[in-house]
Amino acid sequence: xxxxxxxxxxxxxxxLCLEEAAPxxxxxxxxxxxxxxxGINNSEAQYRRxxxxxxxxxxxxxxxxxxxxxxxxxxxxxxxxxVGDKVSTIPAFDIERHGVYGEWAVVPAxxxxxxxxxxxxxxxxxxxxxxxxxxxxxVEYTDLTAGDTVVIVAAASSVGxxxxxxxxxxGCTVVATTRSPSKRDILLEGGAQxxxxxxxxxxxxxxxxxxxxxxxxxxxxxxAGPGLADLVEAAAPGGIIFEYGQLSGxxxxxxxxxxxRKGLSIRGYTLWEITLNPDRCARxxxxxxxxxxxxxxxxxxxxxxxLDRIVDAHRYIESGKQTxxxxxxxx
Amino acid sequence: xxxxxxxxxxxxxxxLCLEEAAPxxxxxxxxxxxxxxxGINNSEAQYRRxxxxxxxxxxxxxxxxxxxxxxxxxxxxxxxxxVGDKVSTIPAFDIERHGVYGEWAVVPAxxxxxxxxxxxxxxxxxxxxxxxxxxxxxVEYTDLTAGDTVVIVAAASSVGxxxxxxxxxxGCTVVATTRSPSKRDILLEGGAQxxxxxxxxxxxxxxxxxxxxxxxxxxxxxxAGPGLADLVEAAAPGGIIFEYGQLSGxxxxxxxxxxxRKGLSIRGYTLWEITLNPDRCARxxxxxxxxxxxxxxxxxxxxxxxLDRIVDAHRYIESGKQTxxxxxxxx
Numbered sequence: 001x002x003x004x005x006x007x008x009x010x011x012x013x014x015x016l017c018l019e020e021a022a023p024x025x026x027x028x029x030x031x032x033x034x035x036x037x038x039g040i041n042n043s044e045a046q047y048r049r050x051x052x053x054x055x056x057x058x059x060x061x062x063x064x065x066x067x068x069x070x071x072x073x074x075x076x077x078x079x080x081x082x083v084g085d086k087v088s089t090i091p092a093f094d095i096e097r098h099g100v101y102g103e104w105a106v107v108p109a110x111x112x113x114x115x116x117x118x119x120x121x122x123x124x125x126x127x128x129x130x131x132x133x134x135x136x137x138x139v140e141y142t143d144l145t146a147g148d149t150v151v152i153v154a155a156a157s158s159v160g161x162x163x164x165x166x167x168x169x170x171g172c173t174v175v176a177t178t179r180s181p182s183k184r185d186i187l188l189e190g191g192a193q194x195x196x197x198x199x200x201x202x203x204x205x206x207x208x209x210x211x212x213x214x215x216x217x218x219x220x221x222x223x224a225g226p227g228l229a230d231l232v233e234a235a236a237p238g239g240i241i242f243e244y245g246q247l248s249g250x251x252x253x254x255x256x257x258x259x260x261r262k263g264l265s266i267r268g269y270t271l272w273e274i275t276l277n278p279d280r281c282a283r284x285x286x287x288x289x290x291x292x293x294x295x296x297x298x299x300x301x302x303x304x305x306x307l308d309r310i311v312d313a314h315r316y317i318e319s320g321k322q323t324x325x326x327x328x329x330x331x
Numbered sequence: 332x333x334x335x336x337x338x339x340x341x342x343x344x345x346x347l348c349l350e351e352a353a354p355x356x357x358x359x360x361x362x363x364x365x366x367x368x369x370g371i372n373n374s375e376a377q378y379r380r381x382x383x384x385x386x387x388x389x390x391x392x393x394x395x396x397x398x399x400x401x402x403x404x405x406x407x408x409x410x411x412x413x414v415g416d417k418v419s420t421i422p423a424f425d426i427e428r429h430g431v432y433g434e435w436a437v438v439p440a441x442x443x444x445x446x447x448x449x450x451x452x453x454x455x456x457x458x459x460x461x462x463x464x465x466x467x468x469x470v471e472y473t474d475l476t477a478g479d480t481v482v483i484v485a486a487a488s489s490v491g492x493x494x495x496x497x498x499x500x501x502g503c504t505v506v507a508t509t510r511s512p513s514k515r516d517i518l519l520e521g522g523a524q525x526x527x528x529x530x531x532x533x534x535x536x537x538x539x540x541x542x543x544x545x546x547x548x549x550x551x552x553x554x555a556g557p558g559l560a561d562l563v564e565a566a567a568p569g570g571i572i573f574e575y576g577q578l579s580g581x582x583x584x585x586x587x588x589x590x591x592r593k594g595l596s597i598r599g600y601t602l603w604e605i606t607l608n609p610d611r612c613a614r615x616x617x618x619x620x621x622x623x624x625x626x627x628x629x630x631x632x633x634x635x636x637x638l639d640r641i642v643d644a645h646r647y648i649e650s651g652k653q654t655x656x657x658x659x660x661x662x
Contacts, residue, residue: 053588053592224585224587228585238604243587243590243591246587246588246591251584252585252587253582253584253585254555254559254583254584254585254597256555256574256577256583256599257384257577259574259597259598259599260574260575260577260599260601261384261599261601263598263599263600263601263604264598264599265597265598265599266590266596266597267590267594267596268587268589268590268591268592268593268594268595269591269594270591270592270594273569
């Protein structure tokens with residue numbers, strides 16, 4: 001009997017249970033996947049703890065939105081995908097009903113995409129959360145050009161490392177920030193030309209020096225809170241700051257005078273804007289596929305756990321020590 | 332001997348002195364105007380008080396950026412404008428050196444524009460501060476379409492009333508806000524379909540009712556401060572809020588969660604983005620001229636003072652009682 005991960009109450013990593021469960025038959029518009037690898041995301045740990053904006057509505061519940069696998073069964077009305085296809089999931093569905101942690105999952109057919117064969121199944125489970133999140137601000141919503149300077153805050157996350165790759169692919173100069181001095185080298189190896197360690201280095205001075213005082217055209221920030229004051233000082237006139245998370249947990253004062261003086265935009269953003277809009281999502285999938293195929297992008301994998309160590313994988317993501325994607329293998 | 336307005340120290344309206352002064356000869360790139368009418372702006376009262384972000388650097392100093400008049404003398408290298416031309420000024424120059432309060436002023440030739448003959452000289456002094464300010468958010472930076480709902484905050488100012496006209500011209504539904512119940516009727520007559528009196532009416536409920544819960548596509552706000560929390564609640568997903576002033580004077584908390592959830596942009600803005608960029612300014616002038624010529628826009632004049640009552644004109648603008656442009660006539 002195949003196994004899936006469920007939890008019966010919110011709490012620490014140990015609430016995750018690996019249990020046998022018979023595979024379900026996909027309904028109309030759905031497919032069942034034999035899961036090969038699962039991408040682990042911070043939002044899933046928040047959901048498990050019950051601190052994510054969307055709450056669990058019934059227990060036991062499944063978890064996980066990002067996986068690679070093989071199509072095992074196809075529901076009525078599904079076109080464009082066949083049994084035996086190798087696919088990855090796009091995080092665009094109800095996590096309770098379609099959670100992918102386990103050896104099988106039933107997901108909507110529209111939430112599938114292919115990745116180039118050159119990627120391993122582990123890498124194929126680490127593509128869409130990061131690159132779809134990055135795609136909106138860096139490709140869909142701005143016209144970054146070679147020579148622009150961008151600041152990527154908390155850059156050692158999988159999304160941050162994906163953002164470094166995308167920005168470099170576009171010819172931008174990347175200033176990456178991190179709280180950990182130990183992550184400096186891996187960010188430099190990952191493509192950042194400059195690394196600012198928060199609390200030690202000065203992001204405003206660094207950006208001003210690099211840009212001859214012009215500032216950064218785009219800033220990509222999952223932290224918010226009081227640190228926004230420094231980010232607007234580092235931004236160029238007419239620049240844009242994408243806020244895509246709330247890691248700070250503290251209130252965020254809006255720096256009105258600097259925003260007026262520089263004509264700055266502060267843009268709240270989540271990847272749902274891309275995944276839930278069919279046109280944007282189709283553009284994003286095509287763009288990401290082409291960039292992976294060309295070798296311009298390649299997911300940075302930090303550590304791989306087997307499925308029976310799912311609790312350890314969650315402990316590790318909550319430690320904040322990772323510098324790329326955490327993947328769990330199911331086969 | 333013609334007279335000009337100068338002040339020798341910052342302070343209340345009474346520091347403004349009307350004194351005789353021989354007309355200066357325009358330098359290269361400049362022209363001298365015989366002033367016919369002068370538009371009075373809040374920013375000039377702030378500058379006179381010494382509370383404007385840009386401070387006076389030497390006394391005595393002149394004041395004023397917006398006027399209509401006739402070209403009296405032309406400096407070297409000036410093309411496209413001749414003695415005898417009727418022109419208006421565009422607020423795009425150093426107020427100390429080129430202030431237009433008075434019977435003559437020397438201004439850069441590039442800061443001149445023509446308005447249709449159908450406008451009076453009083454109206455011609457009330458065009459550019461308001462419509463250039465409105466042009467950026469409503470025309471240059473967004474693609475508003477018929478049926479969109481917009482919220483115009485503090486709408487009884489000259490800029491607010493100009494914004495109502497521009498939004499209606501674009502086919503938008505306008506919700507105008509004001510602190511004064513007595514200004515409700517004039518805003519309705521000025522084109523707003525809905526008026527929200529702050530402290531009495533609920534802007535979020537009003538917008539939700541009008542839009543079937545969708546929210547406002549664009550919000551135009553010179554106030555900032557704690558009121559931004561309500562504005563983001565009234566905004567549609569993907570909407571944009573232009574902050575173009577700091578009338579509140581209180582700190583402005585950034586409503587992170589709502590901005591994330593709705594994908595909202597909060598954009599700091601001043602009209603200098605338009606006036607100091609030659610391409611944008613040329614587009615703006617052409618757009619405004621065409622709309623005035625077509626009769627789609629017409630400046631709303633609140634009250635006219637003669638030049639020897641300049642102190643009263645400043646007292647009046649500081650009273651906040653106006654519902655349109657205050658103009659001072661110089662002839």
